[in-house]
Amino acid sequence: AHELLVRGSGAYFYLPKLEHHTEAGLWNDVMDYTEDALNLARGSLKCTVLLEHILLSYQIDEVLYALREHIVGVNAGRWDYLFSVVKKFRTQMSTPLPDRAQVSMTVPFMRAYTELLVKTCHQRGAHAMGGMAAFIPNRRDAEANTAALAKVRADKLREATDGFDGTWVAHPDLVPTALEVFAAQLGDKPNQKDRLRPEVSVTGDQLRDFSVPGGTITEAGVRNNISVALQYIESWLRGAGAVAIFNLMEDAATAEISRTQLWQWLHHPLARLDDDRPLTPALYTQLADEEQAKVGHLDAVKLAAARQLLDALVLADDYAEFLTVKAYDQL
Known part of the structure; x- marks a missing residue:
């Protein structure tokens, strides 16, 4: 960790699977202890939290506060978030979710949690990070690549327009597409944390309304x-x-x-x-x-x-x- 800091970098972690802000508090204690044990200045260790559980979407403020000396941002998960929705509310859903391909990031309850993520992070000065683009290019199928890249571009454009400060991709070939979209939105700015999204108002009921208009099981x-x-x-x-x-x-x-x-x-x-x-x-x-x-x-x-x-x-x-x-x- 000392050597990384000398090089102008640091020890960076991401914290997945959290379900409650007290877990964030535990990780804060771990990082504080580690800094003390290694004689590092407080805040030398940095982290990003993956918001991939519906219960945690009610506690973003608390997570940011618990990790305030270490956290730099919150990332929006997708499949784990959906997994948590069905797992936690499986006996309370009036109707089951449709095909998972139909449960995009633009359906109402998914959009509600991502907009809440951006607003809360920016109000607290943290980065809001977009979700993973999981497409793996197939260089033997140009037509499929073109169609998939168009979907990746549309997804990253939604994130950039909504106020996310950056994003993830699963393959290096997707980096130029993501960079192009975010560069067009951010210009010379390193982020858009100044966009506080005052027009966004997300309720608990919106987070729990799992209806998907037109959704079907096929x-x-x-x-x-x-x-x-x-x-x-x-x-x-x-x-x-x-x-x-x-x-x-x-x-x-x-x-x-x-x-x-x-x-x-x-x-x-x-x-x-x-x-x-x-x-x-x-x-x-x-x-x-x-x-x-x-x-x-x-x-x-x-x-x-x-x-x-x-x-x-x-x-x-x-x-x-x-x-x-x-x-x-x-x-």
Whole structure:
């Protein structure tokens, strides 16, 4: 840490998965203790908090205060945030969420939390960081790349226009697109923390209104969740925690929302596909068999174990808090 500071840098951390501001207070104590132990000036260690849990969206002020000597910004998560929504409110939702591809950052409850994030951070002098663009370019498919880059550009334009100060991307090839969009918005300024967004007023009810206008559950959405969950769990069991699936860089968050949606669709009394079929265990099994066959090139033993785990997670009456806890039994 001393050497990094001499070089004009520092020891920087990001803090994921927080659910309550008291956890931020614990991390503040850890960093204070470390600075004292290493004879570093207070505030030498810096951090960014990932806002990826719905309960934490009610406590942004408290998080910023708890970490006030260390925090530089808050980052907007997506899949983990959606995962937390279903996990925490699964028994209280009047209707289940639709295909996760339809739950974009512009649906009302997602937009509410990102606008609240920007407003609160800027009021407290912290940076608001946009979410991850997970697209992985395929240099053998120019047409697909063009379409995906257009979506990345639109997403980063929304972030920059909303007041975010920067953003994340999963691949170096996306950096020029993100830089171009933010440079056009910021000009010569390093950030736009001066935009305090006084016009934004987000209520707790807006954060908890999970309706998605026009949202549907489709067979394609069910298949995608099954396939992504199987491929990710197989990869995780082989020791890889991040993996490219369908040209997207996926981590445990995507597998969690995928299997969580499957569980909700199987158990919610009002869950129906857009052709009015319920997702029954028999239909799930049929689709899972077909999707598993499509990825038969993967490690056969690990894929079989992934399927067994996915079945156990989504068909059980009791919801499992984290798939990785169950997956450790397979290691």
